[in-house]
Amino acid sequence: MNLNLLKAISEAPGVSGFEYGVPTLIRKELGGHTDGMREDRFGNLYVSKGNGKRTLMVAAHTDEIGLIVKHIDDKGFIRFAKLGGVPDHILLAQRVSVHGMKERVRGVIGCKAIHVMKDEEKKQLVTYDKMFIDTGATKDQLSKMGVSVGTPITMERGLTELKGDLVVAKAMDDRAGCYMLIEALKIAKPANKVVGVFTVQEEVGLRGATMSAFAVKPDIGIAIDTTIAGDHPEIGESEAPVKLGYGPVILAADGRRDSLGGGLIANPIIRGWIMDLADKSKIPYQLEVLEGGTTDATAMQLAHEGVPAGCISIPSRYVHSFSEVVSKKDLDSGVKLLAKMMESKLPF
Ligand SMILES: [Zn+2]
The missing domain is CATH 2.40.30.40 (Peptidase M42, domain 2)
Known part of the structure; x- marks a missing residue:
């Protein structure tokens, strides 16, 4: 666990449309670890690694509420x-x-x-x-x-370590995702062309992912984000069954509370592929259907003629509260799983 990076990236200021400080930090952190970096005029940062025939796009959003x-x-x-x-x-x-x-x-x-x-x-x-x-x-x-x-x-919220492997910080949504994407890009030896996209303006309507999926034209799109952990008072287990410390969450479907409209039904083959990789590498994971939210994967799936898409999330307590709590162990497992995906043969 690179706690210094997690602290720096969570404390960096970057509300939607004004993410400036975050891509600068990511560029510095990833210098020397990639095959290329570029930023578009909207502010999305594209980091590529590997040169296989097929393209895996992994998106994590840099903006915070x-x-x-x-x-x-x-x-x-x-x-x-x-x-x-x-x-x-x-x-x-x-x-x-x-x-x-x-x-x-x-x-x-x-x-x-x-x-x-x-x-x-x-x-x-x-x-x-x-x-x-x-x-x-x-x-x-x-x-x-x-x-x-x-x-x-x-x-103004600094990162603080809590007991039991937990940390509390602002903007874990989605700097936790940025953290995992950075660390996975550092260690992975990709079997494909991997394009990590640090997107902007997700919190105001998945805007950066919408245009960057068109630019990258991926064979598969994966979003990395945080999700609701319900393992505390005032949330019933059936309402939000995801727990801290039980590993990253592989999404089955998400969207509006009334219908799962406006969200993502994760491609079942991609979901199976990720579960298989986790099983083989002994990485713990949880499955989820999330009512009442969505991620960059929703925008990515609609690019061009459609992109098979999936999402991996890190459990987080008190999402959108400026004091979001995550588990360091979950982050480590998330990095491992993401690196495995980059290094494996894509199912599409
Ligand atoms: Zn988010």
Whole structure:
């Protein structure tokens, strides 16, 4: 486990559309380990290795959920919009970084103190439109630091190790996926042409994967992401059976809660291929049908005349909370499994 890399990549700021810091870090980390790297005008980073006839595309998204400046009032208080699925109830009192063009400004998300709330207000969820960011700076000072409408905002959350092989950090969705793709690209001796794509703008509609799958034209597309671990109070086992520490998750299907529409039904041959490789290499894994979310694989499957696609996820507690908990052992197993896939004959 390369904990330094996991820490650096999770702490790097990169909300959807403003991922800049993350590809730079990945380029540095993978220098000398690949056969080529390029970035497109949208910000997707393509890393290739191997030169077989068939192409395996593996996508991990670099963007994280966060906020963007919507309005600055005369006193310098900032109102914001959300980039991606940010739940209101985890925003309050978060420390943030407002990424001005000239300076990174620290701030805190505030709202009315409980003492001045009316009884019925106290019982209600404070919604994000009732919150604001306080940086201590005036409107003029913010402007001088390059903060304006459209400035991206990330949470200030460092990686911390917990007991029992766990770590908590922001943006494990999907820096955990980026981590695994980097580490697998380093060690794999590919039997095929492998193109690792570090995609942008996944959290706002799988945008980077949509165009990069057209650019790569893969024979197989695999997304690497995180998924809901339900092994804690307040989630029933049948609601989210995936657990931390039981290995990476091989996806069967995902999509909207009502119908699994708008998602991926993983190609059964690809799913079988991955399970087979895991069995042969004695890598533990879990199977999953996920209601209420999807990944870059959904976009990849629809490129050109269709791309057989699958997805491997790492179990994560408190997804989209800025304090996402994953197991180091699962990450290690994920890297091993991914490297095996790169080194094996593709089923298509
Ligand atoms: Zn994700």
